[in-house]
Amino acid sequence: MFGLIGHSTSFKDARLKAMELGYDHIAEGDLDVWCSAPPQLVEHVKIVSPSGKEIEGAYIDSCFVPEMLSRFKTARRKVLNAMELAQKKGINITALGGFTSIIFENFNLLQHKNIRNTTLEWERFTTGNTHTAWVICRQFELNAPLIGVDHKKAKVAVVGATGDIGSAVCRWLAKRTGVGELLLVARQEKPLISLQKELGGGRILSLEEALPEADAVIWVASMPRTLEIDSSKLRNPCLMIDGGYPKNLDSKVSAEGVHVLKGGIVEFFTDIGWSMMELAEMEKPQRQMFACFAEAMLLEFENCHTNFSWGRNNITLEKMDFIGEASLRNGFSTLNLNGSLQVAAA
Amino acid sequence: MQTLESAEVAVLERPDGLGELPDFTSEAYKDAYSRINAIVIEGEKEAYDNYMSIGTLIPDKADELEKLGRMELRHMKGFTACGKNLGVKPDMPFAKEFFSSLHGNFQAAFAQGNLTTCFLIQAILIEAFAISAYNVYIRVADPFARKITEGVVKDEYLHLNYGQQWLKANLETCKEELIKANKVNLPLIRSMLDQVAEDAKALDMDKEELMEEFMIAYQDSLTEIGLDNREIARMALAAVV
Numbered sequence: 001m002f003g004l005i006g007h008s009t010s011f012k013d014a015r016l017k018a019m020e021l022g023y024d025h026i027a028e029g030d031l032d033v034w035c036s037a038p039p040q041l042v043e044h045v046k047i048v049s050p051s052g053k054e055i056e057g058a059y060i061d062s063c064f065v066p067e068m069l070s071r072f073k074t075a076r077r078k079v080l081n082a083m084e085l086a087q088k089k090g091i092n093i094t095a096l097g098g099f100t101s102i103i104f105e106n107f108n109l110l111q112h113k114n115i116r117n118t119t120l121e122w123e124r125f126t127t128g129n130t131h132t133a134w135v136i137c138r139q140f141e142l143n144a145p146l147i148g149v150d151h152k153k154a155k156v157a158v159v160g161a162t163g164d165i166g167s168a169v170c171r172w173l174a175k176r177t178g179v180g181e182l183l184l185v186a187r188q189e190k191p192l193i194s195l196q197k198e199l200g201g202g203r204i205l206s207l208e209e210a211l212p213e214a215d216a217v218i219w220v221a222s223m224p225r226t227l228e229i230d231s232s233k234l235r236n237p238c239l240m241i242d243g244g245y246p247k248n249l250d251s252k253v254s255a256e257g258v259h260v261l262k263g264g265i266v267e268f269f270t271d272i273g274w275s276m277m278e279l280a281e282m283e284k285p286q287r288q289m290f291a292c293f294a295e296a297m298l299l300e301f302e303n304c305h306t307n308f309s310w311g312r313n314n315i316t317l318e319k320m321d322f323i324g325e326a327s328l329r330n331g332f333s334t335l336n337l338n339g340s341l342q343v344a345a346a
Numbered sequence: 347m348q349t350l351e352s353a354e355v356a357v358l359e360r361p362d363g364l365g366e367l368p369d370f371t372s373e374a375y376k377d378a379y380s381r382i383n384a385i386v387i388e389g390e391k392e393a394y395d396n397y398m399s400i401g402t403l404i405p406d407k408a409d410e411l412e413k414l415g416r417m418e419l420r421h422m423k424g425f426t427a428c429g430k431n432l433g434v435k436p437d438m439p440f441a442k443e444f445f446s447s448l449h450g451n452f453q454a455a456f457a458q459g460n461l462t463t464c465f466l467i468q469a470i471l472i473e474a475f476a477i478s479a480y481n482v483y484i485r486v487a488d489p490f491a492r493k494i495t496e497g498v499v500k501d502e503y504l505h506l507n508y509g510q511q512w513l514k515a516n517l518e519t520c521k522e523e524l525i526k527a528n529k530v531n532l533p534l535i536r537s538m539l540d541q542v543a544e545d546a547k548a549l550d551m552d553k554e555e556l557m558e559e560f561m562i563a564y565q566d567s568l569t570e571i572g573l574d575n576r577e578i579a580r581m582a583l584a585a586v587v
Contacts, residue, residue: 036557119419
């Protein structure tokens with residue numbers, strides 16, 4: 001069985017969803033009630049691959065909402081409690097969605113293996129970052145040509161280049177896609193320099209310097225609300241892939257020739273009878289989902305019960321190859337600009 | 347060279363890495379501890395009494411229930427030692443008063459031979475209340491008490507909770523009564539938690555965390571009995587409104 005740990009995108013949405021599901025006790029509660037609410041296994045699903053393999057899964061809502069981000073102790077408890085629940089339910093491989101993996105990494109929860117009488121087994125969890133990175137790269141490769149950008153010649157800015165997903169994207173674009181030039185943007189200089197060394201190229205720039213030069217911008221950093229982008233300085237055409245969380249890039253840029261694509265989203269070849277993806281504001285919630293969630297499904301389809309994506313900067317090209325092939329084989333395709341989907345053929 | 351100060355600092359780190367442990371020697375800590383410790387001791391003692399009482403209602407299970415009760419007595423002794431170790435005299439009159447409403451409800455149910463309500467109060471609500479408090483306390487307890495509490499929690503998780511098993515086996519006939527009894531008694535737990543929130547805070551135990559731990563234990567317990575998510579959600583509502 002695979003598992004997905006997710007949460008609502010806002011407190012307001014969380015209450016509405018809780019009401020709809022019949023969880024009146026928390027739906028009517030204030031934020032303090034939600035801070036004390038245990039994780040909930042809200043849905044079981046069955047999924048059949050194009051080849052006819054059936055797997056079962058469960059969706060766990062951690063009862064975290066982004067309004068809790070400032071409450072460090074609460075946020076960490078939500079993540080650990082949801083993981084404990086997944087393990088107690090005997091789920092083989094669970095993806096940490098939304099803020100879950102961000103909290104896990106930023107608050108260094110690796111040192112908290114013991115939750116009550118449960119010792120968390122890390123091999124049961126995955127951040128899903130390998131699939132997310134592969135999907136973002138593929139979205140770039142498929143969509144750049146659609147807007148007239150030659151992806152072999154393009155200058156591609158990766159914002160958040162030194163993160164787990166960012167560095168994997170850089171590796172792929174440099175070695176597999178073979179883009180024109182990589183523009184590396186991140187907050188800290190030291191990791192940028194070692195990334196540049198590893199890649200054997202790429203130019204380190206500030207965001208302001210990189211944007212006017214880029215034919216494509218891949219965002220894999222969470223964007224501060226206060227960040228403003230001067231759309232007039234962007235190139236025409238320019239492909240912007242919003243791979244961060246939450247996805248709010250389309251509210252920040254709008255200019256002729258600038259195309260914003262939600263990054264790291266995949267679509268299954270057929271409807272899945274679940275209701276929880278509505279929470280994530282997917283356009284087609286019956287089929288679309290975050291690539292990190294899909295990674296847990298892929299690992300279950302492939303009988304690969306291991307923490308496939310774990311820790312920082314462990315995503316190799318070989319792992320991306322493996323998950324990419326599994327993705328295509330099991331009926332997933334990437335979200336693309338024109339809404340129509342790339343047929344699952346390499 | 348290790349100094350006295352550095353040794354103290356080492357002892358004062360929380361086991362979960364979330365900062366320092368409270369000052370167990372301060373007057374404020376001991377004052378709050380006198381009530382919290384008393385509640386724990388009284389809770390374990392009442393658990394013993396309650397299991398012994400229930401045993402008289404189901405004589406063929408009396409032995410099993412007595413075993414359960416004796417385990418609670420052992421816990422009581424352990425917690426009594428925790429207070430002694432800190433030089434704190436437990437405020438037993440406060441604790442008796444603290445449990446009086448719940449105790450009264452248990453006694454009334456017992457007098458009527460109402461096993462469902464007896465088990466709901468003892469095996470679900472009080473057990474969940476205790477286990478949640480112990481789970482939170484372990485993270486901030488002094489080293490002596492932590493060891494004792496860890497042993498208690500291990501016991502609580504390992505022992506077959508007879509009440510849960512009984513409710514599970516009889517769910518079909520007792521569900522309605524269970525829901526009714528929950529509506530009356532869960533709000534008591536909530537107000538008991540509110541009453542001790544300030545003292546718990548003095549021991550570095552957050553009310554939010556206590557409530558969450560309680561809800562997790564309560565939910566686990568009701569799931570084990572065989573109730574579904576929606577039924578549990580409806581029952582939990584009594585703690586909120």
